[in-house]
Amino acid sequence: MKRYIPKDIEPKWQKKWAETNLYAAEDFSLKPKYVMLTEFPYPSGAGMHVGHMREYSLGDIVARQKRMQGYNVLFPMGFDAFGLPTENYAIKNKISPQQATSDAVTSFVQQLKGMGFSFDWSRSFNTSDPEYYRWTQWLFLRFFKSGLAYQSEIAVNWCPFCKTGLANEEVINGRHERCDTPVEKKLLKQWMLRITDYADRLVDGLSTVDYPSRIADQQINWIGRSKGAEINFSIDNQDVTITVFTTRPDTIFGATALVLAPEHPLVERLTTTAQKERVNAYIKATEAKSDIERQDTDREKTGVFSGSYALNPASGERIPVFIADYVLTGYGTGAIMSVPAHDERDHAFAVKYDLKIIEVIKPSDDKTTAATVFTGEGVMFNSGKYDGLASSEMREQIIKDLAEKGLAKEKINYRLRDWIFSRQHYWGEPIPIIHCPKHGAVAVPEQSLPVELPKVAHFEPTDTGESPLATIADWVNTTCPECGTPAKRETDTMPNWAGSSWYYLRYFDPHNANAFADRKLLDYWGAVDMYLGGMEHTTLHVLYSRFWHEFFYDQGLVPTPEPYSARRGQGIILAADGTKMSKSKGNIVNPNEVIDNGYGADALRLAITFLAPYDQTTPWSPEALGGTFRFLQRLWTLVHDYVESDGGDNESDDLKTIINRTIYKVDQDLMAYGFNTAIATFMECVNDLYRVKAKDNFSSIEWQWAIESVLKLLAPFVPHISEELWEAIGNEGSIHLEEWPGYDQAWTIDQEVTVAIQINGKIRGTVKVQRGTDQAAVLTAAKQELSASNYLVGQEITRVIYVPDKLLSLVVK
């Protein structure tokens, strides 16, 4: 018998699949379509480790099963080539980013092909190809022409290490998500995308798609929609109004101060001469603080009195106006009404600065202790005509009453901020804008796209807040498309999230030179049916691309309101020691090494998938590989034993049951993405086949059917060995073109069942009976079974509960 040596079979089949174009998706096929998308990687010099392969292994299983189930499957792969990782790699190795990208793509393709994934390679592209980013620029101009892309001089998050501005989404706990450097604030003129215009749509759209709640909730939290009111406070003896945002207008009678952010535009005007020195000193001190310092919630609250007083529009009381940095300038109006009795932050502030604390809400059950700040709903008091009424019900009434006097209006605020879209780096799509002294920012005409990234000798980022492109005079200097006068190109580039915000659409029509994709193909392929990727992209890439797609839908460019019908997030594979795999720690498990060590891609795919539920973060276990390899060896031996045997002529009910049950279970598991339990089912199945083989001499026809069925089920998981064994048992043509096997329900059920006997809640024995035996007969059998023991001796049975074919529960005393 031939031994199972993966090296001998895997490259052979990979070559054959490529030659026969086995996994090509067909445009306009009459079969139902299924788009299985896995996030495309950014090509870097580091190569991919086993953790990366989890995502593609899972996607490949689904894609292959769907193909066998008769779908026209699109399972594409490309490369997210622009961005910091590639640029940093290029700088470090003193090669051009173009070269770094092309080298990395070559090695990534080799790694992916070695795993036997069924990607349609004819649709592959990389986002740094001018033929691709031409359309990224074209789509950006749609935002620009709709007023959704605008320039703004704002204090951006600046990473001093990467030397670039960042979006809010890229800042984690005050640090850059990529390099962990604390970010600084830097005043820069930036391109922004008005994602906040789509805040409601991004929340509401979630109820139309199939996302796990942990992903949907995270996006909802990130967007942070909160309903409340803007209320105007007039300033005593001055013709000035301060507008505050609050979600609790029902506490307005308890507002005993106004607090403005230090950056609030009215601070200067409200500061009295007597207080000027103190206020200026405070603002200076605030500016000196880092973002991380300012965001520390445990920090003692500080502030300063402005000298002015406001009038509470509900109570008419004169209340002081303070300036304090616990009020944020970027949220709401940058000013709040302080209600110390019912807000913990305001309480702490009021205690420190000796402000009045007026309680106006008490819990309906009235068991509050004076020590705590009551922030819940309750009954209003000290609130004039609202006394005795429920706070939750009066909230809208108060807004209405104040609105009649022109003092308030309903308002919804979002935590989400507009998307800072400029990067001061070389390796990105040039923003296709020309700055004309007369016409301002002008779009590059469509026929002049792409605005190609010039090839340069020096592409290192600068400290000036300008992109390296700014130094290339003959690229920067151009003429205005409107009037022909000398003008300058925009020198900032787009963030690495730009190309990935629409890449799935390009797979539908990857070679189109006249449009980002043909409308007929967009209509045919529609939304992505399943999108698998990392949890870390929930509030970055997934949110961004939903925003782009929703805008395109409004522009009539795409047929569906949402890009992804369903989304799943796979868990991270950690190193065996439980820490993250990283090149610097040297704990990376390289798939190439695993394959070369003789385990092969199939055993690796199984090990990755069998490790844990797909969505769970879990440490890698090198030993698991031995287990899955042994399993494949046992399968190999089983099939070859059959091929080399003569075969008998026995019919076998056991065999029928084993196979039908396996098909049923694997079917169920795959529907629920229970990949690890599906593999356990295969292992049980092969163990069972060994067991019955030793017992009976089955007919060849039955064995052939059994083995063919098992191989078809295994084909999506282990494509090489199943193809090899499919051939070995005498089949022509690829197993991957076979139909997914069906099962006979009748053979998945045992005729003889084991019924557990429970006495007072404890299992005391079991009886075997025919399926469908009635309660009386089972009770008789149970009494007989337990006659040898004394559980029932001298006891009276007071209650009998029978769960048919499963369990008999007796209550005795």
Added chain:
RNA sequence: GCCGGAAUGGCGGAACUGGUAUACGCGCACGACUCAAAAUCGUGUUCCUUUUGGAUUGAGGGUUCGAUUCCCUCUUCCGGCACCA
């Protein structure tokens, strides 16, 4: 602080709508083959007591004939957000 998830043998994990907890794999032990080892095959493997038995799904309570599963309280860990009014 807020939102989400989790806790089951030595380890990764399984268990359908409440119905025989520990499937499958790893590891370990013993046996077969071998001069020997590896590989392979077989047997066993939750814990305590081993005679009967008893305990056990992070802790404590509850509902139920019966709870890993449902409810309440709490602990720990992981992910996300965080002075967002």
